[in-house]
Amino acid sequence: MAAAFWTDQEFTRQDYTQTKLPKGDYENCRFVDCLFSKGFLDNQNFVECTFEGCDFTNANIANTIFNEVTFEGCKMVGLQFDTCNQLLLSLHFLDCNVSIASFTGMHLPNIQFSDCRLHQTDFTDAHLKQAKFLDCDLENAIFENTNLEQADFTSAINFNIDPSINQLKKTRFGKDGLIGLLKKYDIVVT
Template sequence: MSANFWTDQKFTKRDYTKQKLPKGDYENCRFVDCLFSKGYLDNQNFVECTFEGCDLTNTNIANTTFNDVTFKDCKMVGVQFETCSQLLLSLRFSGCNLSVASFNGMDLPRIGFQDCKLHQTDFSEAHLKQAEFSGCDLENALFENTNLEQSDFTSATNFNIDPSINHIKKTRFSEGGLIGLLKKYDIVVT
């Protein structure tokens, strides 16, 4: 266990690009409008924490534990989630920009994305069984050898999922979204 421990703290409008967030364990803490862009959040432990309106663009999260962590209205462009600790990993995203982020090869059953921008996000080789993509824009998101069984895309837009190279058993799509399963055939549906 780390020597530094913070619980039930609120960190507001802090700039962690010049001075790093102190290494330690953060439990039930809130980070509001904080700047971490191109910074380091590596080797940290977050349990039941919330990040709201924060900029985490290209932030290094290597070996960081995220246990029951929620990101709301955050900018997280280019974040490489596969570098974080997989132990006790539990994430939720709402209203976030996760463009060019990567979840490559991760095991994330029941992960929730709500109203997120996921342009060019990499979900290759990920296990996303029962994932929720409510109101998400998945333009050019990469799904390759991805387990999407029982996931929900009924209100997602702009996705391109090839059923021949992904697992989509009992995955839910809206009738209008079915075109996202046929894009590789370059057909016209009217």
């Protein structure tokens, strides 16, 4: 049976927690205020799609393709991005709660997070060269063996990055955020 194909469609206020989103390819589609919480979005293909105000809390995204996908104002708590298909992966996050998520071991150069909450999000072993964390709250986010070369943290807050176990060549930080590089030393800065 051939996979379904949707292009240039808008899906508004749909509840996919009880009824699954039909399997298939979604191209240039827009999802507005949809519920995917604890649902199954596995093995889907999203190309040039936008999700606005959607709730993805603890959704299954295993083997799903996200190519040039933008998330705006979405709740994405507990998502395991490291299980999605990484071929042609390109994600953009604006004003989202991406807490307790996992990007472990992912290759995401140039990824952009703008005005996002990334509490306890795991970036262990990730390649985030030239990533942007603009006005993001990174409280208890995990950076271990992470490539952060040329990444931008100039307006990020509450991060804790150990320079001895991460790659930080030409990484940008604001003066107010420098304490986030010294936390392991238990230094008091006034």
